[in-house]
Amino acid sequence: xxxxxxxxxxxxxxxxxxxxxxxxxxxxxxxxxxxxxxxxxxxxxxxxxxxxxxxxxxxxxxxxxxxxxxxxxxxxxxxxxxxxxxxxxxxxxxxxxxxxxxxxxxxxxxxxxxxxxxxxxxxxxxxxxxxxxxxxxxxxxxxxxxxxxxxxxxxxxxxxxxxxxxxxxxxxxxxxxxxxxxxxxxxxxxxxxxxxxxxxxxxxxxxxxxxxxxxxxxxxxxxxxxxxxxxxxxxxxxxxxxxxxxx
Amino acid sequence: xxxxxxxxxxxxxxxxxxxxxxxxxxxxxxxxxxxxxxxxxxxxxxxxxxxxxxxxxxxxxxxxxxxxxxxxxxxxxxxxxxxxxxxxxxxxxxxxxxxxxxxxxxxxxxxxxxxxxxxxxxxxxxxxxxxxxxxxxxxxxxxxxxxxxxxxxxxxxxxxxxxxxxxxxxxxxxxxxxxxxxxxxxxxxxxxxxxxxxxxxxxxxxxxxxxxxxxxxxxxxxxxxxxxxxxxxxxxxxxxxxxxxxxxxxxxxxxxxxxxxxxxxxxxx
Numbered sequence: 440x441x442x443x444x445x446x447x448x449x450x451x452x453x454x455x456x457x458x459x460x461x462x463x464x465x466x467x468x469x470x471x472x473x474x475x476x477x478x479x480x481x482x483x484x485x486x487x488x489x490x491x492x493x494x495x496x497x498x499x500x501x502x503x504x505x506x507x508x509x510x511x512x513x514x515x516x517x518x519x520x521x522x523x524x525x526x527x528x529x530x531x532x533x534x535x536x537x538x539x540x541x542x543x544x545x546x547x548x549x550x551x552x553x554x555x556x557x558x559x560x561x562x563x564x565x566x567x568x569x570x571x572x573x574x575x576x577x578x579x580x581x582x583x584x585x586x587x588x589x590x591x592x593x594x595x596x597x598x599x600x601x602x603x604x605x606x607x608x609x610x611x612x613x614x615x616x617x618x619x620x621x622x623x624x625x626x627x628x629x630x631x632x633x634x635x636x637x638x639x640x641x642x643x644x645x646x647x648x649x650x651x652x653x654x655x656x657x658x659x660x661x662x663x664x665x666x667x668x669x670x671x672x673x674x675x676x677x678x679x680x681x682x683x684x685x686x
Numbered sequence: 687x688x689x690x691x692x693x694x695x696x697x698x699x700x701x702x703x704x705x706x707x708x709x710x711x712x713x714x715x716x717x718x719x720x721x722x723x724x725x726x727x728x729x730x731x732x733x734x735x736x737x738x739x740x741x742x743x744x745x746x747x748x749x750x751x752x753x754x755x756x757x758x759x760x761x762x763x764x765x766x767x768x769x770x771x772x773x774x775x776x777x778x779x780x781x782x783x784x785x786x787x788x789x790x791x792x793x794x795x796x797x798x799x800x801x802x803x804x805x806x807x808x809x810x811x812x813x814x815x816x817x818x819x820x821x822x823x824x825x826x827x828x829x830x831x832x833x834x835x836x837x838x839x840x841x842x843x844x845x846x847x848x849x850x851x852x853x854x855x856x857x858x859x860x861x862x863x864x865x866x867x868x869x870x871x872x873x874x875x876x877x878x879x880x881x882x883x884x885x886x887x888x889x890x891x892x893x894x895x896x897x898x899x900x901x902x903x904x905x906x907x908x909x910x911x912x913x914x915x916x917x918x919x920x921x922x923x924x925x926x927x928x929x930x931x932x933x934x935x936x937x938x939x940x941x942x943x944x945x946x947x948x949x950x951x952x953x954x955x
Contacts (some may be wrong), residue, residue, distance in 0.1 A: 440732075482862060492853060494849065494852065494853075513853065513855050514855045515855075516854055518853055520849065520850060520853035522846065522849070524846035525846075526844065526847045526849065526850045527847075528847060528848035528865070528868065529945050530862065530868045530871075530943075530945045530947070539850075539854075539864065540854050542860075542864070543851065543854050543855075543856035543857070543860040543864065544854050544855045544856055544857070544860070547855070570944075570945045571945075572946070573944055584765075586850075590854065
């Protein structure tokens, strides 16, 4: 799904004065692209993602998702949303959690991998009947990932989905996301504050400035997958990103 | 068994069996103490009868008390059911129709603050000596905790889960069914634990104000005749039913909210 941001900005009504979270941003993201948004805390990268997810309304500017507004795309269940909190239903089994997107807003069910296929695809087959409370944080995020895939959405908005996990689990899961992204061919907008992760994953990096977030630099990552975090190319790019962030 | 293990219930006994043993032991101790004090100090029967005498009275008039208990229990459960239904229905109503929430809650507090002892005779005048006034009083007493708890539970649905449902453009009904209603269950059970034993109090208070049957009537008759063993026998029946109701609710809670236990267990580790 093609993502077009045109002069997009967001200002919140603060308690004393308005808070500018996002300066006007214009950006074009191609269908099937994997783009990471990186920047200091509070730079508005989550706000940006929530605007695209139709959780917030922009103060100025517009968002087009394949030529339609986020409101229309959300109504069509065409946006996959995933955040740091796995947000699973604790009273439902893993399988039922993954089936949730098929249970609600059924009118807009679209072709998507079946829940049982997703269980296998995300390595959850043996936990199908387990309850989320019995799973580790990493496994819970796997379930959330499978649930996002179950929507069949071609746009994945991922707001630091693995930030709360340990380094090792995080690496395994990001590799999994990469694999699934290639299989599905979805457009991924990935918010993170982890530079290595951003370089390893994305085709393009969007570096944002401190609040109000504005685009500091667009850095293409023309490296083949899989990318070794310790390879010279990746390290050089990381350094470049750091320089932009600290400039 | 090695000495560095944590203290545990005796081997071979399930935790439930151990609970029963400890409850029986503590209750037995309390009753034993009561018996000893009454006997040693020679307390007259019209002030405080000994537990042994109460049990004798119960055994001698088992059928009377059984029948009275059945009447009271039926009225209490009917009232509880009505209070539960009303509490849940109003909680759902004000969750979705936020404009009237404050007004409805003010009215509910008004009902809550009215002493039921004062209303009970009025209801008896209106509806007679039958079960209806008892059911109404019990419903009025039980609905408030249910309303407040379920309302809190419906509003306490996890924001992150609501965000996921929003991203799927779930309808209000779907948000209710998949997030708000299950979120309210732990709160509902918290209310039930208070309200189930309370329903017996409601029924008895109403019976006290005039009834043709029930434990409240038995108590009133015994009180009028200063028949303390009979009065205490009725109280004993009420206590047993209260404990039983509480036990049933606790058991139902464990069965229904098992998913919550697993979560807690993991956090303990």
